[in-house]
Amino acid sequence: MTVFFVGAGPGDPELLTLKAARIIGECPVCLYAGSLVPPEVVACAPEGAKVMDTAPMTLDETHAEILAAHKRGEDIARVHSGDPSLYGAIAEQIRRLREDEIDYQVVPGVPAYAAAAAALGQELTIPEVAQSIVLTRMSMQSTSMPEGETLENFARTGATLAIHLAVRNMREIERVLTPYYGADCPVVVAYRVGWQDELFLRGTLADIRKKVRAEKITRTALILVGPALGGVRDFKDSALYDPDKPHVLRPVAGVDLVEDHNT
Numbered sequence: 432m433t434v435f436f437v438g439a440g441p442g443d444p445e446l447l448t449l450k451a452a453r454i455i456g457e458c459p460v461c462l463y464a465g466s467l468v469p470p471e472v473v474a475c476a477p478e479g480a481k482v483m484d485t486a487p488m489t490l491d492e493t494h495a496e497i498l499a500a501h502k503r504g505e506d507i508a509r510v511h512s513g514d515p516s517l518y519g520a521i522a523e524q525i526r527r528l529r530e531d532e533i534d535y536q537v538v539p540g541v542p543a544y545a546a547a548a549a550a551l552g553q554e555l556t557i558p559e560v561a562q563s564i565v566l567t568r569m570s571m572q573s574t575s576m577p578e579g580e581t582l583e584n585f586a587r588t589g590a591t592l593a594i595h596l597a598v599r600n601m602r603e604i605e606r607v608l609t610p611y612y613g614a615d616c617p618v619v620v621a622y623r624v625g626w627q628d629e630l631f632l633r634g635t636l637a638d639i640r641k642k643v644r645a646e647k648i649t650r651t652a653l654i655l656v657g658p659a660l661g662g663v664r665d666f667k668d669s670a671l672y673d674p675d676k677p678h679v680l681r682p683v684a685g686v687d688l689v690e691d692h693n694t
Contacts, residue, residue: 434497434507434528437513437523438540439463439472442625446541447472454538458508460500462493467512467651470628475566476508494527501533514542517566518595542566543653544593547621551631553660558667561659563590569597569604586611591657598652601640608656609636617661621653622646633660 436456440446447455455461463473465484476482479592485493500507501641511519515537528535544566548555557564565585569576584610585592596603598620608616614637622630636656643652 432501432504432506432534434509434514434524434533434534434535436519436524437508438519439468439508439510439512440541440622440625441513441543441546442469442629443546444469444471446546446625448538448540451538451540453540455508455510457506459505460496461505461510462496462507463510464512468510468562473508473510475525490527490578494524497528497533498531501531504692505607511540512543517542518568526681530654535564540691542625543595543621544655546624547619547631547653547655550621550624550629551619551660555655555657555659555663559587559589561657563588564593565590566593566595568595569600571589582607585612589657591655591659592634594654594656597679598643598650601643601654603637603658604654605640612656612658616656616658618658620648621655622648624653 435458437451437454438448439451440448452475455473459477461473461476461480462485463482464486466486473482477587483496497509508523509524511521513519515521516539521537523572525535532624535618544555544564555564565587565588569582569583582592582594582604586647586661589611594607595602614635616636618634618636618639620632620634620639622632632639632644632646632647632648634642
């Protein structure tokens with residue numbers, strides 16, 4: 432049997448990849464994180480499948496279900512929100528699978544920051560404004576951050592920040608980021624992206640905390656910070672389509688460019 436770690440995307444069942452939907456639809460066992468994955472996402476499980484919400488379960492309990500399915504020779508769709516590679520808590524599960532010599536595969540999904548940008552109708556990397564995105568989180572009561580991976584260090588880059596698991600710590604975000612980005616820096620708090628009750632709050636580092644408090648948002652939110660979020664219009668076009676900057680697929684008229692296959 433095989434355990435498939437399936438990225439379910441941010442919540443919208445239509446954002447499942449074709450591969451993810453096929454695997455969920457074929458596996459006789461489906462374990463999904465119900466606190467982050469809506470039931471509609473796993474509704475394509477086959478009739479008679481064992482579908483379990485693992486939100487109230489421990490790692491030992493979920494692994495016991497995997498061992499039982501392994502004995503029966505039944506594949507498992509282990510469904511996680513967003514993309515499993517980012518805060519998916521699959522590393523400790525994979526460690527146990529390897530110890531028990533159980534096969535597994537990882538199926539990528541749409542990450543929340545990408546779905547949020549799409550819903551906002553914008554690009555997060557704008558020429559000469561922001562060309563990097565930092566995906567990070569804050570410690571709070573969960574796993575501590577490695578030394579050096581501090582919000583202040585990331586703020587020094589001026590990059591677009593996508594801060595996970597931190598909506599209860601808006602005061603600290605404002606305190607740390609304001610000296611680097613300025614009080615008027617645009618902020619978007621994306622709540623339950625892809626769910627039917629999704630909500631996007633736009634503001635600045637100076638006022639976003641009050642808006643979050645007014646909406647009583649305490650979990651399941653992504654915080655985006657950076658100048659690229661402010662509807663910037665005065666920026667240069669990228670070099671990608673610049674006629675004065677030829678490349679292998681678009682040479683200058685009358686000039687043949689030879690691709691260097693050694694690079």
